[in-house]
Amino acid sequence: MTIGVCYFPEHWPRERWERDAEQMAEAGIEYVRLAEFSWAVLEPERGVYEFDWLDEAIATLADHGLKVVLCTPTATPPKWLVDRHPEILQADPDGTPRHFGSRRHYCFNSPVYRRETRRVVSEMADRYADEDAVVGWQTDNEFGCHRTVRCYCDDCAAAFSDWLRETYDDVDDLNEKWGTTFWSQRYDSFEAVDPPRPTPAEHHPSHLLDYRRFSSDSVVDYNRVHAEILRDRDDDWFVAHNFMGDFETLDAHAVADDLDLVTWDSYPTGFVQDRRAGAPSMDELRAGDPDQVGMNHDLYRGTNDAPFWVMEQQPGDVNWPPHCPQPGEGAMRLWAHHATAHGADAVLYFRWRRCRQGQEQYHAGLRKQDGSPDRGYRDAVAAASELADVDAAHVDAPVALLHDYDDWWAIDAQPHAPEFDYWEHARTYYRALRARGVQVDLVHPETDLSDYAAVVAPSLHLADDERAAHLREFVEDGGELLLGARSGVKTPSNQLHEELAPGPFADLAGVRVDQHESYPADVDLAVETDAGSRAVSVWSEWLVPDEDTETVATHTTDLAAGTPAVTRAPTDGGSVVYCGVWPGADLADELVSGVLSRAGVATTDRLPDGVRVNERDGLTWVSNFTSDPVAVDAPDDADFRVGESSLDGFDAAVVEAAASDLSVRRSP
Amino acid sequence: MTIGVCYFPEHWPRERWERDAEQMAEAGIEYVRLAEFSWAVLEPERGVYEFDWLDEAIATLADHGLKVVLCTPTATPPKWLVDRHPEILQADPDGTPRHFGSRRHYCFNSPVYRRETRRVVSEMADRYADEDAVVGWQTDNEFGCHRTVRCYCDDCAAAFSDWLRETYDDVDDLNEKWGTTFWSQRYDSFEAVDPPRPTPAEHHPSHLLDYRRFSSDSVVDYNRVHAEILRDRDDDWFVAHNFMGDFETLDAHAVADDLDLVTWDSYPTGFVQDRRAGAPSMDELRAGDPDQVGMNHDLYRGTNDAPFWVMEQQPGDVNWPPHCPQPGEGAMRLWAHHATAHGADAVLYFRWRRCRQGQEQYHAGLRKQDGSPDRGYRDAVAAASELADVDAAHVDAPVALLHDYDDWWAIDAQPHAPEFDYWEHARTYYRALRARGVQVDLVHPETDLSDYAAVVAPSLHLADDERAAHLREFVEDGGELLLGARSGVKTPSNQLHEELAPGPFADLAGVRVDQHESYPADVDLAVETDAGSRAVSVWSEWLVPDEDTETVATHTTDLAAGTPAVTRAPTDGGSVVYCGVWPGADLADELVSGVLSRAGVATTDRLPDGVRVNERDGLTWVSNFTSDPVAVDAPDDADFRVGESSLDGFDAAVVEAAASDLSVRRSP
Amino acid sequence: MTIGVCYFPEHWPRERWERDAEQMAEAGIEYVRLAEFSWAVLEPERGVYEFDWLDEAIATLADHGLKVVLCTPTATPPKWLVDRHPEILQADPDGTPRHFGSRRHYCFNSPVYRRETRRVVSEMADRYADEDAVVGWQTDNEFGCHRTVRCYCDDCAAAFSDWLRETYDDVDDLNEKWGTTFWSQRYDSFEAVDPPRPTPAEHHPSHLLDYRRFSSDSVVDYNRVHAEILRDRDDDWFVAHNFMGDFETLDAHAVADDLDLVTWDSYPTGFVQDRRAGAPSMDELRAGDPDQVGMNHDLYRGTNDAPFWVMEQQPGDVNWPPHCPQPGEGAMRLWAHHATAHGADAVLYFRWRRCRQGQEQYHAGLRKQDGSPDRGYRDAVAAASELADVDAAHVDAPVALLHDYDDWWAIDAQPHAPEFDYWEHARTYYRALRARGVQVDLVHPETDLSDYAAVVAPSLHLADDERAAHLREFVEDGGELLLGARSGVKTPSNQLHEELAPGPFADLAGVRVDQHESYPADVDLAVETDAGSRAVSVWSEWLVPDEDTETVATHTTDLAAGTPAVTRAPTDGGSVVYCGVWPGADLADELVSGVLSRAGVATTDRLPDGVRVNERDGLTWVSNFTSDPVAVDAPDDADFRVGESSLDGFDAAVVEAAASDLSVRRSP
Numbered sequence A, B, C: 001m002t003i004g005v006c007y008f009p010e011h012w013p014r015e016r017w018e019r020d021a022e023q024m025a026e027a028g029i030e031y032v033r034l035a036e037f038s039w040a041v042l043e044p045e046r047g048v049y050e051f052d053w054l055d056e057a058i059a060t061l062a063d064h065g066l067k068v069v070l071c072t073p074t075a076t077p078p079k080w081l082v083d084r085h086p087e088i089l090q091a092d093p094d095g096t097p098r099h100f101g102s103r104r105h106y107c108f109n110s111p112v113y114r115r116e117t118r119r120v121v122s123e124m125a126d127r128y129a130d131e132d133a134v135v136g137w138q139t140d141n142e143f144g145c146h147r148t149v150r151c152y153c154d155d156c157a158a159a160f161s162d163w164l165r166e167t168y169d170d171v172d173d174l175n176e177k178w179g180t181t182f183w184s185q186r187y188d189s190f191e192a193v194d195p196p197r198p199t200p201a202e203h204h205p206s207h208l209l210d211y212r213r214f215s216s217d218s219v220v221d222y223n224r225v226h227a228e229i230l231r232d233r234d235d236d237w238f239v240a241h242n243f244m245g246d247f248e249t250l251d252a253h254a255v256a257d258d259l260d261l262v263t264w265d266s267y268p269t270g271f272v273q274d275r276r277a278g279a280p281s282m283d284e285l286r287a288g289d290p291d292q293v294g295m296n297h298d299l300y301r302g303t304n305d306a307p308f309w310v311m312e313q314q315p316g317d318v319n320w321p322p323h324c325p326q327p328g329e330g331a332m333r334l335w336a337h338h339a340t341a342h343g344a345d346a347v348l349y350f351r352w353r354r355c356r357q358g359q360e361q362y363h364a365g366l367r368k369q370d371g372s373p374d375r376g377y378r379d380a381v382a383a384a385s386e387l388a389d390v391d392a393a394h395v396d397a398p399v400a401l402l403h404d405y406d407d408w409w410a411i412d413a414q415p416h417a418p419e420f421d422y423w424e425h426a427r428t429y430y431r432a433l434r435a436r437g438v439q440v441d442l443v444h445p446e447t448d449l450s451d452y453a454a455v456v457a458p459s460l461h462l463a464d465d466e467r468a469a470h471l472r473e474f475v476e477d478g479g480e481l482l483l484g485a486r487s488g489v490k491t492p493s494n495q496l497h498e499e500l501a502p503g504p505f506a507d508l509a510g511v512r513v514d515q516h517e518s519y520p521a522d523v524d525l526a527v528e529t530d531a532g533s534r535a536v537s538v539w540s541e542w543l544v545p546d547e548d549t550e551t552v553a554t555h556t557t558d559l560a561a562g563t564p565a566v567t568r569a570p571t572d573g574g575s576v577v578y579c580g581v582w583p584g585a586d587l588a589d590e591l592v593s594g595v596l597s598r599a600g601v602a603t604t605d606r607l608p609d610g611v612r613v614n615e616r617d618g619l620t621w622v623s624n625f626t627s628d629p630v631a632v633d634a635p636d637d638a639d640f641r642v643g644e645s646s647l648d649g650f651d652a653a654v655v656e657a658a659a660s661d662l663s664v665r666r667s668p
């Protein structure tokens, strides 16, 4: 397992590069990512290329044994290109262009921009096809950042019509599948269907869902333009992309089909502030939420069922969240361990040195702007040294958590409660699994499930018979399934199923949803299980179990009191739990523990909040995201490869033992 | 009194229609509304009409004895029409078009759209002029929903100039009446006056008020296009429109002049969430606020001084409020009774069956999407059965509450406190009246007042001598008048009167406003009456009573302490109370009770919150909008026509007795 | 010292003018401002001038001994001009024009508008060049009000390119100074640089800063157009402009270079509501915050180091804040005294009479709309009478507080915490100084500092060696310097300095910033000084003192605990305190008191909140902005020129004594 760094030599005098390379090598760094956002430096005028600086930078790094990952520079089209072809700019729904002056201002569907992309990527690929130090590529950067997956320009309007033409038999098929009789929304032709522009009332949900699919597919296609050129030039280097955390609008499963390596960019103390419900605690401001970060690790590991990289790892304080406390002492080391524990093979800190120019001056690097080492540098050196001795194969998870971007998009279009966030809801189940020390793959519902002992499906919202058959096969083979609220409600085209929810899953789950309701998050709702009263919130379904289906929890809140809220249906193989509420942490633990127990998955005792254990290839990482010390009880013969059984705040340890053989408690 | 339903046969296979009609007839349904939003189905291409499906739907319903109300389908112009004439689209103030993709995307002033409207309405009217089952029409649907009364397109700009030309003698007259010397806002011609587009600072209030009048008048004119064609074809059918609740931008008094029947759409649990200050209680999430709903009933009953219909009645959970709890057990029955009690002759539930397509999939129907009965169906059947035996004439109210849309628009343009909402302020007085079991007509200030014993005018903001003379006549005839804060401040053109407020009403009310102030809602303000200290909020006027005017309440808050806050002026006839504050519930009760007592209007004891009684033609309805049971004390010989003297939560009863002979209390 | 009023005779019948002038003279008014916003009345059609009404108004006033200040009427271009030249309108960043219908709708860079400005100003100046009653001019009105300093129209785009061309050697110089290598933001030409229009992500901070400079400079240039014409016609009259309070976007220092007299518009109870963090107390709703108001007085006095005027003084309740309580009894008199105490030579109430037309009908005048005296009138008469006897020279302040608009703009572009407001942060120090009764000049950092004993520089964010040398000279001459957080971070072009903060000031301050962090305002942070624990908030720097530098305060909050937070470096002259936190009131007092003490500046005991003393030319004003009475302890022989030693709520007194010889306490 290894460490790397993102480096922008073009921001610093060439005289400095040699010393930078030396210091990187001393620090134990193996990989250096280069050339991101460098288009205007590589091609200052159209057709005039200046590669010498990059040649020299690569050579300098290679001289010190460092391996280079290059980026295609397309996330930032230069001003000369925008001036010549303003039609490459994205547009807001109301037609306002997204102008030059920051980044990601190009449209994925612009024919001109695809041509220019081919040109610049080809030039770079040709240049470095024989350069041994270059081991791989990152396509572009963070596709879709700053809400740019969805564009509403004229090129997109035309491309959307084409996409619809390829998706539907004919326009009558579209009218039928969407259901356009409602509010006279019938279309005569594919050309007549516009992007969802400003309208007096809300948009048709089937229209919205298809525009979201189309937009994601546009990025997939655009990424493929890069991948094909790069592969064509050199089979040895890998093609990667750096995805983002808790990111809704782009289907990473689909993009990953064109990638050799999936990577993502991890900024734990930013994520707790800007993409999670609830105010962060002080510990979370210092180190983030391990389950929020971990869920992304497991998503991107699951995407291609392979080790992933953290292409950008938070190196200290960052510029973009609302507030920027310093990370806890050791947090930058902790994050590298935690990522490795989840299956990362390399963790690259972003960036080598704090930049003096432009939008990210308030973003730390491993070195300060004066070149001296910053707090993250010391942590990175420690992590590099500790991980150099660790060699671990791919994570082997007994549990799958099913996730489908289409479901996210459909629920986001009609949340039916401002608090109903698809990803937050899924995270409730993920948290419960991780609090029991269990490894989890986040995978697409169509994944082969035969190797999993248990499957948790928080919300399989869009459903058809094929998806139901796939799950039935898993359960009949003995698998244990937990199916969450709002499953089986809609057709794949976002129409309501005529049969009651969970629609195609109803027979398998042995239950029907009589009613659904939503509440403000501050309304106290509860259900009762054998173990007592359990808090739930926001979403409530009134269940009607089939005859053979057992009631696991019953509503106790006024109008619904006495109505089943969670059920379990036995089958000849495993059983199916259906949970018609958004469970609180205790109910989620109870349901998940039952599923794991029946599935024969070994677990830990319930872990303290903020403390997690991860098993990978016989090694177990203990990660302490809190400022309190914790103590690990391990088997007597277990060898601590990193750290020891007493962990400080924000500390990590690695022990040769199964996760379920450990127990962890806060030190007294 | 009777029950109906809104039905969209075009969303379901024809094979189902016969069964639907049967089930409607069994349920006791009398009226079925059809063809709303059906333009694209009726005319799939321009000039190609397909009426056969509607013929068959009508025939099927008629065969089961059901009566049909048809809708002109203009709320949803089809895509082919928008593509051919994009100029029919509305525009936002900044010029952004309001595109196709939802509904209500047409401009009321578009000459093209008026021509197309005439065409499609004529075709429909011709088709069904001789069809006996069709008893009436709804024009369009919910004029102005989704903030569409006010459009800012080029057609509207031209129409506004024309409207001004008809309203003012010449442009000098406009300059004089508006007062355009201020900030050099003088106009040379009517053409020079634009719609109120984005400006650096706020708009001229006279400009704003006239644009609001013009916009409302544009809808009035557009509705008349429908009404004239429909009446021309068949004198027997009625012409109706379905208005909305707590709706500011359209003058229902003016639209109603062209209607035979006024109807509105009542969604109690949505209204408490999205158009009322303050978070709803759990009971209100279950059944709504009876005074919020009742005030709309009384407005639309008062509009043409005739029984009204609820054209759409909430049938269960709905899709558009932030949260969607299930209504209380029996709430759908309660609402039908409550509406009837307020003067409705028919209550149509929206909709027959939950729709599988488009924007309203989360909106319940009386039947679920699989055709099985939903919660509302059982309530509707009960209501139909109970109301079938009830026959009641028009409500006879002893009190008028004066309401003028122009006042609403003027105060909304210059609220002088974010919390000062004209309608909320008026509702304070309405609530006090309803809490005393008194029937109230909401009427325009120019209405003949001679039959009322008392008049409450919460805020007659715009005033002239004619309006003052009208009130003086009422008072001199012995009427009791309560005049609220901010009355008589402005001319009808929204200039400040040169004389101090209440301007033209000052002599009648025997008082002058020395100062006015506003405060955040959380600042505690109080006044003192003979009965003690009384909370008030947000708005405070310092009054100077005339010599013969009595002080009813005095400010007790620091700076204003000792200054009169409420006064009463005797006349040779009745007396005039002027209330210069926004009263809390207790002060409102005290003032209103005094007025009613002097006017000789019989009242109940103050009713519990959420429990109301309504008298109509010798019958009194008791409506319990709370989850607690209540007990009714009625005269010994009073016959309970529906229910009994003990009411469950969300229950209703009908008793043969005067409202003032009842008393209602929460059961112990 | 004297009193004046703003008057709009054109809003009232000519018959009234004579009486108005009489009443003004009786009230003790000396100055009357006229003709603001009067363009459409002066020139109703292009080239057709109507000056007779203004001639008559001036003559009427002059007959009563009143002096006239005229306004150029350019804040409100008439509709005929907009219709003829719509290109004069400003534009929002997305291109939406800022239309006619309010005020300030013209672009400062429009060549057409500059031509029209020259024309109308010349006509007016010619007309009144020989009119003795006209003593001076106000250019336009409140440049930049309603967020209009920054325009994004095509004329501005072209002017911005020109501005850049004049500012930088060539485009490579711009690329270098901005640092456009970041995110490929390199420009080929000055023409290629656009205004900061809507972009996917945030703008480049150097681009933003220069656009803010350019925008401010555009106003400076536009003001000069007025000033040159007016001076050319008559050397005797003064040229003034009326600035606004707490106003960020326009560099008053720069505009003032072209003015003879600096004035501003003071609305205390509005300011506490709409331009200050924290909800106002009831006392503040009644009289405002004396330090918020005072800081503007001291800014505009410091701008040209000369007495200033309050050109518009709040006369009572006003229309534009969220809420509009009546000012406290006497507050309008208090404000006139308080302004005079801070160095005003004249205070003009806005306006004479409440206006019946347009946007400001809810804005009080000294007289009500019916012509009768309003509350402010009585206060104004008292102030006029009391101030008539007071004659005081310019305020002589021993302390300078350094303020640079460029710093404000740079920090606003990258606040790094939503709560970090440059002006609020500076006000913390200002408040501490004023709470010790010390006079403060707010001056630009390049001001000659040699006459000051102490300098407080809350945040000298942008810095170069020249600025550092200027401060070094002050300190080495014996001056005491307090340098606050975020100083010396950036180059003048808004790049990060390569050396650690405080960059060019580091050697002088004897300290380096190791880390900086930000926190939500509700996170409790603290430091420890010799005096105990002291609350701080939002911003925290970890300091590394040089060997000879003393630690004054140490962080006590977890991660930073033990790290220096405030330091003091001795020099051969004075010493330099560096404060790396946003201090709470107690720490600010402790630091400021230390500086004043070392600098030998006499102070009062710490004054009660809301009570302030100001010394001017041997007289000391006591201003009580609270509703509680206060008692003044003065030397036995001190003469109370106005009031006495016991002050009521909202009262003022003037005593012949040094401020530091007084002590003030709330009466028991």
Ligand SMILES: [Mg+2]
Pocket: A251, A404, A405, A406
């Ligand atoms: Mg999918």
Ligand SMILES: [Mg+2]
Pocket: B251, B404, B405, B406
């Ligand atoms: Mg009216």
Ligand SMILES: [Mg+2]
Pocket: C251, C404, C405, C406
């Ligand atoms: Mg400056």
Ligand SMILES: [Zn+2]
Pocket: A089, A090, A091, A107, A108, A109, A110, A151, A152, A153, A154, A155, A156, A157
């Ligand atoms: Zn596009």
Ligand SMILES: [Zn+2]
Pocket: B089, B090, B091, B107, B108, B109, B110, B151, B152, B153, B154, B155, B156, B157
């Ligand atoms: Zn229009």
Ligand SMILES: [Zn+2]
Pocket: C089, C090, C091, C107, C108, C109, C110, C151, C152, C153, C154, C155, C156, C157
């Ligand atoms: Zn401009």
